[in-house]
Amino acid sequence: MIRLLHVILFMGVAFCCSAQTAKQSLISPYLKTGAYNHERGDVFSFNANQANLASLSSFSAGVFSERKFMLNELSLFSAAVALPTTSGNFGLQLHRFGNTSYNEMQAGLAYGRKLNDFVDLGVQFNYYTVNIAGYGKASTVNFDAAAIFHFTDQLHGGIHIYNPAPSKFGKTKEERLPAVYNTGLGFNASENFFVSAEIEKTEDLPISVNASIQYKFADRFLARGGVVSGTSVWFLGTGFIFKNCRVDATASVHPQLGLSPGLLLIYTKPVKK
Numbered sequence: 633m634i635r636l637l638h639v640i641l642f643m644g645v646a647f648c649c650s651a652q653t654a655k656q657s658l659i660s661p662y663l664k665t666g667a668y669n670h671e672r673g674d675v676f677s678f679n680a681n682q683a684n685l686a687s688l689s690s691f692s693a694g695v696f697s698e699r700k701f702m703l704n705e706l707s708l709f710s711a712a713v714a715l716p717t718t719s720g721n722f723g724l725q726l727h728r729f730g731n732t733s734y735n736e737m738q739a740g741l742a743y744g745r746k747l748n749d750f751v752d753l754g755v756q757f758n759y760y761t762v763n764i765a766g767y768g769k770a771s772t773v774n775f776d777a778a779a780i781f782h783f784t785d786q787l788h789g790g791i792h793i794y795n796p797a798p799s800k801f802g803k804t805k806e807e808r809l810p811a812v813y814n815t816g817l818g819f820n821a822s823e824n825f826f827v828s829a830e831i832e833k834t835e836d837l838p839i840s841v842n843a844s845i846q847y848k849f850a851d852r853f854l855a856r857g858g859v860v861s862g863t864s865v866w867f868l869g870t871g872f873i874f875k876n877c878r879v880d881a882t883a884s885v886h887p888q889l890g891l892s893p894g895l896l897l898i899y900t901k902p903v904k905k
Contacts, residue, residue: 658708658738659679661842661884662858663696664676665858667679667818669818670687671687671826672820672826672846673687676696676896678723678725678744678754679710680814680830681780681814682723682742682743682744682777682792683752684754685714685722685743686745686754690716690900690903691716692713693714694711694712694713695709695897696711699894702892706729707730711724711726720743725740733764737761738759740757740758742754742756743755749782754777754779755777758774760799760809771801772800772809775797776794777793786820790815795812796811811834811835812834814831815831816831826845826847829843839862840862842858842862854870854880855870856871856880863886867884876901877900882894882896
């Protein structure tokens with residue numbers, strides 16, 4: 633209960649303070665690890681870089697749920713859908729954090745397209761809303777822009793910008809979402825082993841270095857782990873692949889706030905030969 637009160641108090645202060653930009657990410661770091669994995673990305677990979685949509689070749693959909701710090705009041709839910717077309721690939725995503733007393737939600741429509749053999753581009757438009765019991769509801773719109781560069785068949789890098797034009801919300805338009813800048817690299821060391829590293833700068837916060845590894849073994853199993861230096865969070869997960877579905881059991885650990893267990897489910901439509 634004490635942890636919950638501390639978190640809710642912080643969120644209330646962040647919402648009410650003038651020109652406040654601090655906010656927690658609505659996307660679990662576990663979902664971001666495939667952003668620069670051109671060969672083994674999944675439907676959630678475009679959450680971190682919309683240009684990754686261009687690498688997806690079939691319809692895919694997924695849901696993810698995480699109970700932050702083992703508290704039902706701090707539940708995180710994410711859903712994503714990717715739809716390849718002859719005119720480029722489209723993606724939908726939804727993230728919701730909190731409960732009836734305090735909650736944040738973001739819905740986004742993304743588009744990714746292969747520009748040439750070297751560059752993929754992506755863009756996303758978002759609708760963000762926050763609701764605090766007793767204070768009311770506020771919303772705003774913003775966008776992401778991203779690019780991925782294919783240096784070799786194994787090495788890929790990219791950049792991603794979230795909310796570059798400050799989006800203000802609230803009755804007085806004094807609250808605003810922060811801009812977030814990312815640049816990273818991903819390396820497919822082999823068919824089954826992938827490693828990535830990313831530098832992230834959120835407005836008004838120190839730089840964070842995010843690193844992850846993924847290993848697929850026995851054809852049906854995979855393991856994934858990583859660290860986010862900005863929040864001192866470690867995360868890991870194991871996945872099982874059965875026909876067209878994948879199920880991951882995940883967990884992240886904060887040194888003071890504790891464990892956050894999660895569950896991921898992804899369906900991918902088989903590619904017609």
